[in-house]
Amino acid sequence: MSRHKYSALTMGLTLALGIFATDLASAAxxxxxxxxxxxxxxxxxxxxxxxxxxxxxxxxxxxxxxxxxxxxxxxxxxxxxxxxxxxxxxxxxxxxxxxxxxxxxxxxxxxxSPHAFVAYDDSGIESVQDFKGKRVATWFAGPQYTLFSMLAAEDVDQADVDIVSQPFSMQPFIEKQFDVAMVTTYNELNVLREGGINNIRLFYPGDSGVISQxxxxxxxxxxxxxxxxxxxxxxxxxxxxxxxxxxxxxxxxxxxxxxxxxxxxxxxxxxxxxxxxxxxxxxxxxxxxxxxxxxxxxxxxxxxxxxxxxxxxxxxxxxxxxxxxxxxxxxxxxxxx
Missing domain, CATH: 3.40.190.10 (Periplasmic binding protein-like II)
Structure with missing residues (x-):
């Protein structure tokens, strides 16, 4: 095979493979x-x-x-x-x-559920029932419904709880602006513990019979x-x-x-x-x-x-x-x- 024919064949194959690869990509x-x-x-x-x-x-x-x-x-x-x-x-x-x-x-x-609620040990809050009359913070981007489910399971009227919007920071809870705050066990709870804050009590949805995927x-x-x-x-x-x-x-x-x-x-x-x-x-x-x-x-x-x-x-x-x-x-x- 001559050099020119070989080069033409190579170029043809290269072009065909390129078109094939483009077709595969476009098929995704x-x-x-x-x-x-x-x-x-x-x-x-x-x-x-x-x-x-x-x-x-x-x-x-x-x-x-x-x-x-x-x-x-x-x-x-x-x-x-x-x-x-x-x-x-x-x-x-x-x-x-x-x-x-x-x-x-x-x-x-x-x-x-990864969600839980935290209160300080000295707050006097020992159960979800004790959320009544307290300032309870939750994220209003979906997780608030977990709180609503827990209150419903514990027969606590939402009107009896001062439910407030929680920022995406634990600083207000650290400063005790909230009586109760929401955490995820994989993130904010670790933030508190890494900051040396261990004098807290946790309230899990499962403790109220709420198994929420x-x-x-x-x-x-x-x-x-x-x-x-x-x-x-x-x-x-x-x-x-x-x-x-x-x-x-x-x-x-x-x-x-x-x-x-x-x-x-x-x-x-x-x-x-x-x-x-x-x-x-x-x-x-x-x-x-x-x-x-x-x-x-x-x-x-x-x-x-x-x-x-x-x-x-x-x-x-x-x-x-x-x-x-x-x-x-x-x-x-x-x-x-």
Whole structure:
């Protein structure tokens, strides 16, 4: 073969391969996932699914959009502005549906609530019943519904509690501006302990019989109707990312630190360890990450309706779709022991 023919053949093959690669790239489904907060280990599974190519292997071109205090992720996902979201928990989905948002949870990451309330040991507050007449702070970005569920379960009228908005800082509680404040066990509680504040009493939702799953993987009704295969691909890749995160923590923290700014390694390590306790427990341990516990969800709804937090029950079968989690193979969602 002459040099000219060989060169022409090489150029032809190169061009064909380039076109093929372009076709493959264009075949990837472009989707976005909206996080409910700023980059941190709370979303490690999403970062690892991106970092390790799990989304790409599933045929997805994923853009990760951070949340923040002035962002309404439920509205963005329900409207289709974002394809998927890592959102609030059981109560957020219920209240979103009550408002008419076509939002559907297709997985629930945290099997038990990460939220708790703290009061100082010398406050005289020994139970949720003692919240009456006290200044109780909570975040009004979804977690307030966990407080409402706890009050309902304890038969405490919201009107008897001075419920105030809590900033995204523990400083007002440290300065005793609030009698009770909300924390997550993977973040703010660690902030208090790292600051040497240990003279506190904790009130967990579970102590009031509230088993409230949190951090929903959610999408819109339209997405489920029009592109169920894309929803399936996203659920599987995300759960696979979380499985990898828990089985490879040091590498995961390296990736998390690259995803945000001003993150402190030790704090993110503590966060990931605590998240494992919240996610690899109950059905999350026995059956796999992301399981949707309709029994506990129904119990939360019953409490909210009984206490008129919800005006009426919502259709749980429309608000929570377990089919995508059920189709996800165990090897993608079961964490090695």
């Amino acid at each position: 489904e472009a989707v976005s996932v909206r996080l409910k907060w700023l980059p941190q280990a709370q979303f490690a599974g999403v970062y690892m699914a991106q970092e390790k190519g799990f989304y790409k292997d599933a045929g997805l071109d994923v853009t990760i959009n951070p949340g923040g205090p002035n962002i309404a992720p439920e509205t963005l996902v329900a409207s289709g502005s974002d394809t998927f979201g890592i959102l609030g928990g059981t109560e957020v989905i219920l209240f979103s549906r009550e408002k008419g948002l076509p939002l559907v949870a297709v997985g629930m990451l945290q099997q038990i 949190q951090d929903a993987i959610a999408t819109s009704e339209q997405m489920i109707r029009d592109k169920p295969e894309v929803v399936q691909a996203f659920v599987e890749a995300t759960l696979k990312g979380w499985k990898y995160a828990f089985e490879n923590k040091e590498e995961t923290i390296d990736t998390v630190l690259k995803s945000g700014t001003g993150l402190e390694r030790r704090h993110q390590e503590l966060m990931l360890d605590e998240l494992e306790k919240l996610m690899v427990v109950r059905r999350g341990k026995d059956e796999g990450l992301g399981a949707i516990d309709l029994e506990s969800i129904s119990a939360v709804q019953d409490n909210l309706v009984a206490f008129e937090g919800l005006k009426a029950p919502v259709d749980l079968s429309a608000a929570f779709d377990t089919s995508f989690w059920e189709k996800t193979p165990a090897e993608s969602k079961k964490v090695a022991e």
